[in-house]
Amino acid sequence: MFGVVGMGKGLLVIFAAILLLFAGCTQQSPAQPAAQPTVSPSVPPSNAQPAATPPANAPTAAVPPAAGTPSIAQPAPSTAVMVSQNAQLGSILTDGKGMTLYVFTRDSVGKTNCYNTCADLWPPLISPDGGVGGSLSGKLGTIVRADGSRQITYNGMPLYYWKGDAIPGDINGQGYGGVWFVAQPDATGFPSDMGESQAREIAAGTKECTDAGMLTSDSMYNNNSKTWWIGINSTKPGCSPACVVSANKSAQVNWRCTGLVAPQVLIVKTYPTSAFGEILTDSNGMALYVRTTDATNKFSCTGSCAMSWPALVVSSGYTTDVSGLSGTIGTLARPDGTMQATYNGMLLYTYAYDKAPGQVNGNGLGDVWYVAKTSMTTYPQQYSGGY
Structure with missing residues (x-):
């Protein structure tokens, strides 16, 4: 009995001690800084509003406004053709960087005839992916070249660069060989070749230039409904009438505000040295x-x-003025379609670094270049001083 009572008293003592310990813990709680809980910077309190989150209808730097505007711009065509202004020719066609574009009269609509060496000197305007863009009055398109690349066309005419143009605005290829011309936006077809005798008489003012009004209606102007290349009777502001009087009092047809040049005459002269x-x-x-x-x-x-x-080139239908020469003047067709002059069968060139008549700065260069003499009947022997 005593053992049970003693055990009961012991249990009561232990239970009382536990109650006192629990009471002591709850009495110390007000002394703790409970009003300032420690919060991790990366985890906001559960009852806090995320102040950094904007309202659902407010734009942010990362989210564009939902106003119907596409978020990604449409890609531009890979190759652009545009109209640029040139001081000499007026409106011309250029690429997106302003480099002049040309057409080749030996081409036909929808077909190129410029390959190999010709294409080296006159690189075609190629569209890498077949795309082409530009706001022009005419129609842009492409044709497939022999190598499978796509060359851009304007009104069916294949477009080219000229390797002799260095900067935007250069038109060094204009009129080259009588077959290369700067592409212009109002061109609907290739340049037409005016007959030599007709054009010479018009340019010299001996025919059809007595009245400016006659030129625009005469069959020689429209070539039986085929309009001549752009320029005759231009209405560009500041232009004179179609028929103008030059300084020597002779009449001349106006060509984009300047006199029309008569068909080319191959003139080869002699010069004593x-x-x-x-x-x-x-x-x-x-x-x-x-x-x-x-x-x-x-x-x-x-x-x-x-x-x-530069090769000494002439256009088709040229005439010669070679009086006094003992040898024979002729021409050979070059790979680019132009005609190069020859003397006794030898191809003739000029040298770009001769700046004045009589200079022969190119003689002997590379032991392959020699000044052409009237007495030459065949090419000089290489590696022997030339003569």
Whole structure:
């Protein structure tokens, strides 16, 4: 009995001690800084509003406004053709960087005839993915070249660059060989070749230029409904009438505010020198040269070579003025479609670094270039001083 009572008292003592301990813990709680709980910076309190979150209808830097505007701009065409203004020609076609574009009269609508060396000098305007853009009055398109690339066309005419143009605005290829012309937005077809006798008479003012009104209606102007290349009787502000009077009192047809140049005459002259005797020159008195490698490899001067050594070229239907020459003047068709003048069968060139008549700065260069002499009947021997 005592054991049970004693055990009961012991249990009561232990239970009382536990109650006292619990009471002591609850009495110390007000002394703790309960009003300032420690909160991790990355985890907001459960009852706090996320102040950094904007209202659902407010735009942020990362989320564009939902106003119906596409969030991604439409990609531009890979190749653009645009209209630029040129001081000499007025409105011309250029690429997106302002480089001048050309057409080749030996092409036909929808077909290119410029390959190999021609394409090296006159690179086609290629669209890498077939895309082309531009707001023009005419129609842009593409054709497939022999290598599978797509060349851009304007009103069906294939477009090209000229390697001789260095910066936007250059038009160094205009009229080259009588077959290359700057592309212009109002062109609906390739330039037409005016007959030599007709054009010469008009340009000299001896025919159809007595009345400006006659020119626009005469069949020689419209070539039986085929309009001549842009420029005749231009209405550009500041232009004179179609028929103007030049300084020497002769009438002349207006071509984009300047006189129309008569068809080309191949003029080869002679020029006496103390070092070489009589040499050949062009119509401006600039020395003509031959290249010895042409003897075995015709037209061996292409690409960058042709920039320093321009071929003496003429347009189709040319006439010659070569009085006093003992040799024979002729022409050969170049790979780019132009006609290069020859003397006794030797191709003739000028040198870009001759700046005045009588200069022969190119003679002997590379032991392949020699000034053309009237006495030459064949190419000089290479590696022997040329003569």
